[in-house]
Amino acid sequence: MAEIKNVLLIGASGNIGSHILTGLLSSPFTVTVLTRPDSTSDFPEAVKVVRSDYTLEALTPLFKGQDAVVSAVGHVGFESQFTFIDAAVAAGVKRFIPSEFGSDTTNKGLQQLLAPANGATAKLEAVEYLKSKEKDGLSWTSVISGPFLDLCLNFGFFEIFPSTRKATLWNGGRQRFIVTSRPTIGIAVARILQQPELTKNIYVFIKSFTTSQQELISVAEKVSGEKYVIEEVNGEAKIKEAEASLTEGAGFAAAYPLIKAGFLVKSYGDYEAEGRELWNEKLGLPNEDLEESVAQALGI
Numbered sequence: 001m002a003e004i005k006n007v008l009l010i011g012a013s014g015n016i017g018s019h020i021l022t023g024l025l026s027s028p029f030t031v032t033v034l035t036r037p038d039s040t041s042d043f044p045e046a047v048k049v050v051r052s053d054y055t056l057e058a059l060t061p062l063f064k065g066q067d068a069v070v071s072a073v074g075h076v077g078f079e080s081q082f083t084f085i086d087a088a089v090a091a092g093v094k095r096f097i098p099s100e101f102g103s104d105t106t107n108k109g110l111q112q113l114l115a116p117a118n119g120a121t122a123k124l125e126a127v128e129y130l131k132s133k134e135k136d137g138l139s140w141t142s143v144i145s146g147p148f149l150d151l152c153l154n155f156g157f158f159e160i161f162p163s164t165r166k167a168t169l170w171n172g173g174r175q176r177f178i179v180t181s182r183p184t185i186g187i188a189v190a191r192i193l194q195q196p197e198l199t200k201n202i203y204v205f206i207k208s209f210t211t212s213q214q215e216l217i218s219v220a221e222k223v224s225g226e227k228y229v230i231e232e233v234n235g236e237a238k239i240k241e242a243e244a245s246l247t248e249g250a251g252f253a254a255a256y257p258l259i260k261a262g263f264l265v266k267s268y269g270d271y272e273a274e275g276r277e278l279w280n281e282k283l284g285l286p287n288e289d290l291e292e293s294v295a296q297a298l299g300i
């Protein structure tokens with residue numbers, strides 16, 4: 001497969017898009033950012049920015065000449081990915097990276113756990129649609145990273161709350177799961193595009209660490225010198241609670257409590273132990289230190 005030179009990134013101002021932009025800008029690509037017409041997002045001066053709504057007519061000419069399109073839109077933009085893919089095919093783009101960057105959506109156990117959540121299949125559907133376009137010359141790569149260590153630690157997604165120094169252990173907090181720091185995901189996306197043949201039409205699994213709630217709390221206590229107040233809860237009861245809280249038509253975000261249960265209660269978050277091959281070495285991803293990463297996430 002020919003070299004990828006021109007890359008267009010959608011959602012470049014977001015939680016993960018901003019790190020993907022850094023990764024792409026540190027690599028020998030010509031990078032264009034596509035932002036919505038009314039977006040107030042800011043980008044570095046050096047980046048070419050184009051504004052467009054998400055219609056096929058508007059996107060197709062903007063995608064012409066791009067070798068790869070990377071989508072990092074948030075869940076509200078997931079539906080638009082089908083239009084991005086259609087525009088990529090129409091414009092002759094070679095590679096599409098969809099907005100995935102999370103749990104192992106290919107895990108059958110996780111799929112079953114998430115089944116009651118309306119909209120939880122959005123990421124899988126995007127990849128299924130991409131598979132249907134392989135015959136048209138569009139290839140794809142989807143990146144599985146587990147939760148973002150830095151973001152999720154600060155937003156309580158691990159049920160650890162640094163601002164109040166409280167934590168809730170689900171089933172004792174011993175379940176191990178994979179986490180990745182956002183800069184590493186940015187590097188991974190850039191390296192994937194630098195090896196287009198090797199990374200064609202596959203899921204790429206990466207990680208910074210395999211950890212657990214217990215380990216994250218003890219590291220947070222060590223680096224901050226502050227003790228956490230721990231509450232223990234039953235994981236299965238949390239799953240029942242999450243199922244009961246599901247609301248009709250709430251979209252992908254409705255699945256968040258169940259996604260959390262997928263790695264805090266079930267084993268689906270440790271996709272290495274579940275038999276998935278990790279790409280860290282092939283992509284030359286950096287080795288990270290958990291104490292340093294936790295300290296950095298906590299602003300210490």
Ligand SMILES: NC(=O)c1ccc[n+]([C@@H]2O[C@H](COP(=O)([O-])OP(=O)(O)OC[C@H]3O[C@@H](n4cnc5c(N)ncnc54)[C@H](OP(=O)(O)O)[C@@H]3O)[C@@H](O)[C@H]2O)c1
Nearest residue numbers: 011013014015016035036039073074077099102146147148
């Ligand atoms: N593993 C994890 O822990 C984790 C955590 C968070 C997210 N994720 C995943 O990462 C991916 C990106 O999520 P994110 O949180 O980075 O996204 P985000 O910050 O919520 O949004 C990213 C960008 O999407 C664009 N966008 C498109 N339509 C929009 C709309 N209607 N409203 C607002 N913004 C819109 C915006 O770019 P412009 O303003 O430039 O148009 C925005 O900056 C998703 O697949 C998500 O599931 C994973």
